[in-house]
């Protein structure tokens with residue numbers, strides 16, 4: 430796929446980066462990324478990936494835009510309150526970059542649809558807001574052999590990690606379950622809706638997530654895989670911690686008990 434005149438202009442600031450260039454831009458345009466959740470993390474993810482020219486974006490979310498979302502979910506506007514988040518986010522993507530193909534999934538990610546959906550993408554970006562989905566995404570990405578860039582938010586903090594132990598050539602890199610073996614009981618760790626979130630923190634983490642997605646697609650710099658990046662807005666501090674594969678992990682350990690999504 431050769432860049433046309435419009436694309437040479439649109440992506441000019443990428444093209445002058447030696448590390449991206451025409452070849453990198455063509456790679457982005459040929460890339461397919463599935464974004465889970467069109468909320469606080471999904472908004473900056475989708476907007477920056479669209480602006481960057483990631484050619485195909487999948488958006489899955491079963492929610493509608495609520496007035497309380499607008500404090501942080503910048504892909505949506507006041508006029509979209511009451512309409513589907515997927516439709517609203519798809520409109521924002523088209524406004525920024527009409528050349529991007531958007532696949533809309535106005536449904537919930539489930540054990541039934543995850544494997545089929547993931548098979549169609551090069552990379553999964555998780556911006557979901559609950560643990561059940563986060564574990565499901567981790568397991569399905571690992572078993573599908575897809576790299577996963579995962580973000581999470583709470584109050585004034587955010588976390589970011591990349592998992593790609595299921596990708597051929599990256600065996601031995603940890604998965605989400607290696608760091609957090611079991612899903613916390615419902616209600617133990619509150620969601621943003623319950624605990625609150627400083628809106629701009631979602632922008633910081635979602636934008637870092639978009640950056641790591643682009644790095645994975647372009648094979649740039651050091652992958653975040655094998656690390657956990659923690660941002661505390663009040664500090665403000667960034668901490669990068671090492672994370673290792675757990676040989677006893679139920680998913681990627683030496684004797685796994687999770688062999689399929691169920």
Ligand SMILES: [Zn+2]
Pocket residue numbers: 603604605606607608674675678679680681682
């Ligand atoms: Zn693991």
